Amino acid sequence: MHLNKQNLIVILAAFSLLSSCVYHFDLDEVSEIPKLTVYSYPGSGDTMVVRLSYSLPVHDKGRKMYGLKGRDIRLEVNDRSVPLWWAEDSLPGVPAKSYYVVQSYETGDRVRLTASVEGVKAVSAFTIIPAPFPLNAVKIERKSSELNVLQLQINFTDYAKTENYYAVTVKERVKYWKEGTSEVHYGESSSAYMDWSDEPMLDASSGLDDIFMGNYAYYQNLYFWSDEKIQGKNYTLRLNMTYIPDYKTSIQDETFINRKQYKVYLYSLSEEFYRYLKSLNEQKNNELGNVELAPMRATYTNVENGFGLVGGCCLRQTEWMDSLKE
Known part of the structure; x- marks a missing residue:
């Protein structure tokens, strides 16, 4: 058994928290200003990838823009600053237009990521690296x-x-x-x-x-x-x-x-990663919400002021x- 360099890919945008049968709201008041969306899974391999994008307002029919380059992207592991690198073109295990760092982790490492992109609020997220699958x-x-x-x-x-x-x-x-x-x-x-x-x-x-x-x-x-x-x-x-x-x-x-x-x-998952997956699954199985017999369920995020997930993960295969x- 061994750790795998493959990054765990989990993709989906955030869904609305409110169900139309329970709440009244004005779409023009919801998500007028895009928020920063961050996905990163430290511990899933020896290469940590950080992908930034804008969320889309509910009335926007445009394409989501992936691969944003920020003005200030910071990674801290156990309160120690770790430099991130920008990949304009794809590299082995690293998608184009994303940040990355080759970094090994130990059980219990505390990982904090902050990101700032022009035009949206700065975001931050925190996770802890779990122990390997026992x-x-x-x-x-x-x-x-x-x-x-x-x-x-x-x-x-x-x-x-x-x-x-x-x-x-x-x-x-x-x-x-x-x-x-x-x-x-x-x-x-x-x-x-x-x-x-x-x-x-x-x-x-x-x-x-x-x-x-x-x-x-x-x-x-x-x-x-x-x-x-x-x-x-x-x-x-x-x-x-x-x-x-x-x-x-x-x-x-x-x-x-x-x-x-x-x-x-x-996989061993941090609590944030588990709650994120659970929320995605609840949405996919929420047929009661689709027929307006229950509230629609929100996608969990641990990204403050934004969307997405920074979740600790250890992978064996x-x-x-x-x-x-x-």
């Missing part, structure tokens, strides 16, 4: 009661003395080779949908939502939870997917053997794991 083992097994189900089992021991927040996502791809040869090729990877019906830790629906909403869904197949129910305990998280054994395909009279592979990404054979 993983013991990851394995894939056929579910004994349903042999057509493949179960991913993630065993970990929660940190006993702190409140902790975790997330997992799974990538899948196809490994294939021509029958009778040993030369292996790989298809593109994609995010895998996981069935969490055997996992009470991820059961987030309740009340009227169960009646109107149907199946609760995790946005972009990122499954997250807090340690509230398992404080300090050893626990095995169980996620299911359809079992697909090796299969053959034919291309231009050549036969290929295909095998599914999976890679597991495990497994190697690619083969699906089980028959």
Whole structure:
């Protein structure tokens, strides 16, 4: 297992807090002046990226402008100033028109980011780097009661003395080779949908939502939870997917053997990051709000005077794991 340089990408603009069926408001009074939006995820790799943009007023139909260059962008780690660099063009792991710094972090590091851009209020945000995901083992097994189900089992021991927040996502791809040869090729990877019906830790629906909403869904197949129910305990998280054994395909009279592979990404999150993801998920599952039976829910932000997220995150990943054979 090892830390990954890949930055965790979480994208969505802020939504309105108010529901039209509960409150009356004048759109001309809402967000007349754009606010600064900041996204940065310190600790998700050894390269920290900071992206700035303007929020759009509710009546503005224009395109959001990403990649703003500020007049004063400051990063402090444990009250020590750390210089940020500007990337006009894209670099490995760094998008074009963004700030970055190569910086390693330790558990408990305090990170503060302030930013000032002409025409909007200066913003600031604070987060703390969480401890790495406390993983013991990851394995894939056929579910004994349903042999057509493949179960991913993630065993970990929660940190006993702190409140902790975790997330997992799974990538899948196809490994294939021509029958009778040993030369292996790989298809593109994609995010895998996981069935969490055997996992009470991820059961987030309740009340009227169960009646109107149907199946609760995790946005972009990122499954997250807090340690509230398992404080300090050893626990095995169980996620299911359809079992697909090796299969053959034919291309231009050549036969290929295909095998599914999976890679597991495990995150420890700061409280700010967890609350942000939770708010996004609540919005995506808020069908009651869409039919004006409940208030619309706001996107959480820890950016003072602005929008977005500066959230601490530690990421670990497994190697690619083969699906089980028959």
